[in-house]
Amino acid sequence: MTDKTKATGAAEQDRVLIFDTTLRDGEQSPGATMTHDEKLEIAEMLDEMGVDIIEAGFPIASEGDFEAVSDIARQSKNSVICGLARANFKDIDRCWEAVRHARRPRIHTFIGTSPLHRAIPNLDMDQMAERIHETVTHARNLCDNVQWSPMDATRTEHDYLCRVVEIAIKAGATTINIPDTVGYTAPRESAELIRMLLERVPGADTITFATHCHNDLGMATANALAAVEAGARQIECTINGLGERAGNTALEEVVMALKVRNDIMPYRTGIDTTRIMGISRRVAAVSGFPVQYNKAIVGKNAFAHESGIHQDGMLKNAQTFEIMRPEDIGLSATNLVMGKHSGRAALRAKLRDLGYELADNQLNDVFVRFKALADRKKEVYDDDLVALMTDTASEGAGDHMQVKFLRVICGTEAPQSADLILTMDGTDHQVTAQGDGPVDATFNAIKKLFPHHARLALYQVHAVTEGTDAQATVSVRLEEDGKIVTGQSSDTDTVVASAKAYVSALNNLIVRRAKTKPEEDVKSAS
Numbered sequence: 001m002t003d004k005t006k007a008t009g010a011a012e013q014d015r016v017l018i019f020d021t022t023l024r025d026g027e028q029s030p031g032a033t034m035t036h037d038e039k040l041e042i043a044e045m046l047d048e049m050g051v052d053i054i055e056a057g058f059p060i061a062s063e064g065d066f067e068a069v070s071d072i073a074r075q076s077k078n079s080v081i082c083g084l085a086r087a088n089f090k091d092i093d094r095c096w097e098a099v100r101h102a103r104r105p106r107i108h109t110f111i112g113t114s115p116l117h118r119a120i121p122n123l124d125m126d127q128m129a130e131r132i133h134e135t136v137t138h139a140r141n142l143c144d145n146v147q148w149s150p151m152d153a154t155r156t157e158h159d160y161l162c163r164v165v166e167i168a169i170k171a172g173a174t175t176i177n178i179p180d181t182v183g184y185t186a187p188r189e190s191a192e193l194i195r196m197l198l199e200r201v202p203g204a205d206t207i208t209f210a211t212h213c214h215n216d217l218g219m220a221t222a223n224a225l226a227a228v229e230a231g232a233r234q235i236e237c238t239i240n241g242l243g244e245r246a247g248n249t250a251l252e253e254v255v256m257a258l259k260v261r262n263d264i265m266p267y268r269t270g271i272d273t274t275r276i277m278g279i280s281r282r283v284a285a286v287s288g289f290p291v292q293y294n295k296a297i298v299g300k301n302a303f304a305h306e307s308g309i310h311q312d313g314m315l316k317n318a319q320t321f322e323i324m325r326p327e328d329i330g331l332s333a334t335n336l337v338m339g340k341h342s343g344r345a346a347l348r349a350k351l352r353d354l355g356y357e358l359a360d361n362q363l364n365d366v367f368v369r370f371k372a373l374a375d376r377k378k379e380v381y382d383d384d385l386v387a388l389m390t391d392t393a394s395e396g397a398g399d400h401m402q403v404k405f406l407r408v409i410c411g412t413e414a415p416q417s418a419d420l421i422l423t424m425d426g427t428d429h430q431v432t433a434q435g436d437g438p439v440d441a442t443f444n445a446i447k448k449l450f451p452h453h454a455r456l457a458l459y460q461v462h463a464v465t466e467g468t469d470a471q472a473t474v475s476v477r478l479e480e481d482g483k484i485v486t487g488q489s490s491d492t493d494t495v496v497a498s499a500k501a502y503v504s505a506l507n508n509l510i511v512r513r514a515k516t517k518p519e520e521d522v523k524s525a526s
């Protein structure tokens with residue numbers, strides 16, 4: 001065993017563990033809050049795609065986070081389920097309470113070790129070392145899988161970093177994560193830091209080193225890969241690079257880099273890369289953070305070729321301008337053009353390519369919606385179908401309200417007005433309302449029929465495809481008593497999509513109220 005490979009403590013020295021923190025660090029992006037059900041759904045997708053460790057949340061942060069981590073732990077099949085905890089017994093106990101339901105639980109505890117971060121809890125070097133010893137020991141007494149992180153490791157004095165890492169290992173940490181908390185390091189330095197720890201810290205060969213990078217200078221992927229080359233065997237990352245400020249290392253980037261350049265980076269992950277596109281789309285939808293067009297691997301343009309020389313090359317040999325196959329990340333392998341003349345067989349094949357496996361009755365339902373959309377649009381693109389599937393998933397059979405009719409008068413003359421019919425528990429209710437713009441008028445109409453105090457925390461529109469007949473996908477997020485619910489809908493009419501998204505969020509709010517106040521009449525609580 002070489003010095004370089006000692007760090008994994010694993011039987012297979014070329015295996016790199018993928019630790020996904022979309023649900024913890026990713027969710028820390030301002031505005032990226034996900035609902036309980038969305039977190040469970042994303043966790044299931046992560047588990048199924050072969051993520052080794054899922055950081056499901058920060059259990060002490062809120063009741064909602066605690067419940068999400070507990071439920072993800074309960075539903076987990078293969079992945080290790082991890083929760084975050086500060087360096088105190090209360091956080092660690094709460095974390096254990098949540099993760100202990102998992103088949104394979106992990107406690108992740110951390111404290112800032114750089115001079116700037118040591119000043120926050122006002123601990124000197126010795127006091128902090130003692131705190132690390134006590135808290136890691138406590139965590140290890142609860143759980144045999146403990147990860148410890150010296151936050152802001154890349155700005156911590158090397159001698160002190162070696163000292164505290166050694167303490168954490170002696171106290172029983174099984175993974176030592178080296179975070180570049182503020183995205184400050186560069187690839188060579190990232191590698192040297194791991195190499196330095198491997199060489200200097202007694203016991204370093206008995207644990208796994210992890211790398212956790214942020215993208216403030218656009219180097220998160222490069223820094224993570226450099227750390228792996230130096231001996232780290234766990235990469236911490238998020239889907240679409242979601243995360244604090246400029247984000248975290250993107251899972252799809254490191255995984256595909258290791259796959260495509262295995263000749264110079266001979267390391268393996270356990271990820272089924274064909275699931276990348278599906279989860280990328282879903283995380284973008286539930287977080288409300290669309291993926292930029294030119295994003296590596298999962299951007300809309302990542303496999304698009306418009307210029308003549310590129311198109312010519314692609315037609316002669318795709319490898320001229322593509323270093324990976326679209327199918328490898330789960331992009332459509334078939335070239336079926338979908339439109340009003342397409343049938344069920346083509347729709348089923350197309351949806352299968354997009355990651356949706358449908359039973360016959362589901363296919364029939366989606367087919368009706370697809371035809372309705374195709375009547376309004378010349379061509380139905382992959383993204384239109386994904387939007388359609390997202391709509392179908394967000395509409396429940398037991399929904400309290402549905403939009404039946406909407407007509408909006410808008411233009412240069414204010415105020416704008418909306419005529420609306422909502423079907424509420426089977427009965428139609430009609431109302432007219434005015435507002436500052438068509439969407440405001442529509443939302444006011446909905447509010448007249450279903451008065452409530454939930455705060456509109458997010459209203460976001462994006463065009464699914466190009467062209468003036470493009471569908472708009474609208475996301476609405478409502479907040480009531482600290483609980484968050486979302487709604488989403490797509491339509492070629494932006495105002496109709498907005499109305500449906502708002503109503504969908506309200507339907508979810510009613511369900512949420514019923515869960516938290518089972519004894520009350522949830523309608524009169526509005």
Ligand SMILES: CC(=O)SCCNC(=O)CCNC(=O)[C@H](O)C(C)(C)COP(=O)(O)OP(=O)(O)OC[C@H]1O[C@@H](n2cnc3c(N)ncnc32)[C@H](O)[C@@H]1OP(=O)(O)O
Pocket residue numbers: 025028058060061062085086087088110111112120121151181244
């Ligand atoms: C780099 C990272 O990603 S770290 C993770 C960051 N994520 C989050 O903060 C999201 C979740 N956080 C929260 O919900 C809240 O901050 C809570 C519930 C954890 C704490 O809330 P509050 O008790 O109100 O504390 P507040 O957020 O104002 O301040 C943080 C406190 O934690 C302390 N603290 C911060 N990190 C640590 C740590 N690793 N170990 C021990 N204490 C810590 C701070 O010193 C401060 O305590 P003080 O007020 O006694 O000085």
Ligand SMILES: CC(C)C(=O)C(=O)O
Pocket residue numbers: 025084110149151152177179180181182212214
């Ligand atoms: C909690 C730690 C690992 C973190 O997210 C960071 O330092 O960026």
Ligand SMILES: [Mg+2]
Pocket residue numbers: 025179181212214244
């Ligand atoms: Mg982080």
